[in-house]
Amino acid sequence: MSGIYYTLAVTLVGWIGLFAYLLRLDRRISDLEND
Amino acid sequence: MKKRSGTRIAPWKYLVGAWMGAVILAAFLYAGDAMNFVPGASRIIFFHVPMAIMATIAFWTSMTYALAYLYVYREPGERRPITGREWIFFSVLLLGTLLLSRWPIGRIPFVLAVILVIGRYQASREASWERLDLKSVCAAELGLLFCLLATITGSIFAKIMWNSFWNWDPRETSILVLLLLYGAYFGLRSSVEDEERRATLAAVYNLFAGIVMPFLIFVVPRIPALQSSHPEDIWKSGGMSADYRVVLYSSLLGFVGMFVWMFQLRLRTGLLEMRQDESPLAPPAEEKVK
Numbered sequence: 001m002s003g004i005y006y007t008l009a010v011t012l013v014g015w016i017g018l019f020a021y022l023l024r025l026d027r028r029i030s031d032l033e034n035d
Numbered sequence: 036m037k038k039r040s041g042t043r044i045a046p047w048k049y050l051v052g053a054w055m056g057a058v059i060l061a062a063f064l065y066a067g068d069a070m071n072f073v074p075g076a077s078r079i080i081f082f083h084v085p086m087a088i089m090a091t092i093a094f095w096t097s098m099t100y101a102l103a104y105l106y107v108y109r110e111p112g113e114r115r116p117i118t119g120r121e122w123i124f125f126s127v128l129l130l131g132t133l134l135l136s137r138w139p140i141g142r143i144p145f146v147l148a149v150i151l152v153i154g155r156y157q158a159s160r161e162a163s164w165e166r167l168d169l170k171s172v173c174a175a176e177l178g179l180l181f182c183l184l185a186t187i188t189g190s191i192f193a194k195i196m197w198n199s200f201w202n203w204d205p206r207e208t209s210i211l212v213l214l215l216l217y218g219a220y221f222g223l224r225s226s227v228e229d230e231e232r233r234a235t236l237a238a239v240y241n242l243f244a245g246i247v248m249p250f251l252i253f254v255v256p257r258i259p260a261l262q263s264s265h266p267e268d269i270w271k272s273g274g275m276s277a278d279y280r281v282v283l284y285s286s287l288l289g290f291v292g293m294f295v296w297m298f299q300l301r302l303r304t305g306l307l308e309m310r311q312d313e314s315p316l317a318p319p320a321e322e323k324v325k
């Protein structure tokens with residue numbers, strides 16, 4: 001059972017990282033578009 | 036200290052983030068273990084299946100833009116609205132292929148006819164062939180990314196179920212051929228320097244790949260003689276419980292949101308590059324090649 005929680009934690013951390021990266025990229029592109 | 040950007044992000048993008056977070060939690064904590072699977076292994080389906088579906092949608096999206104490109108490139112100029120004659124042709128084509136879709140293999144011509152109509156519609160909205168080519172590439176890139184992720188997750192599933200990452204199962208072989216098919220698309224693009232020539236060759240190749248792709252995904256692995264171990268059509272046969280269905284469809288919706296967001300980001304980056312190339316401050320073409 002602990003294996004499931006471990007996989008859940010890894011997947012969730014991976015998604016939060018990807019989401020934060022996409023947000024950062026979106027902001028950066030918007031800034032470049034406005035320049 | 037770095038200055039914080041004041042740009043606002045569209046609220047639906049935060050919704051995609053929260054939605055996918057909830058899907059991940061539900062996949063592990065809400066849905067139970069599936070029958071006939073190694074306990075826990077079935078949860079990868081919530082990510083593997085939407086990735087494979089998104090790859091298919093992305094490749095078809097790329098094909099619609101390739102079709103639109105060929106139409107606009109053939110007849111450059113202003114936007115061309117769809118004529119009455121064309122509407123009649125498309126109606127007959129859609130109706131005819133819809134009748135064929137009574138048989139499973141007959142659904143492919145119907146989907147291709149829908150793509151043809153969408154491609155023509157895109158051509159009526161966009162007069163710039165450069166932008167259509169860019170959109171086609173963006174969608175193909177995302178398709179290849181999702182296809183690669185579906186292959187990796189499928190391989191992990193195979194390791195858990197059959198104790199081997201790669202079994203040369205018909206499904207595994209067909210997805211590998213698909214990866215090579217679209218890998219060759221990018222190989223072709225990188226081998227031609229002239230922009231117009233590259234875009235035209237890539238669009239024609241894209242049509243070929245888009246027609247072959249559904250046969251690799253939907254037909255080849257289902258040929259009975261090939262005896263694939265891949266679990267097929269569980270939802271159609273009613274073998275999926277309600278909790279599984281809810282999480283799977285929610286995941287698919289989340290992946291659609293991710294695809295739209297990533298497509299927009301890639302397109303905006305490409306448009307910025309185009310703007311930079313057109314800028315008077317941009318270096319001459321010869322210098323850029325070096």
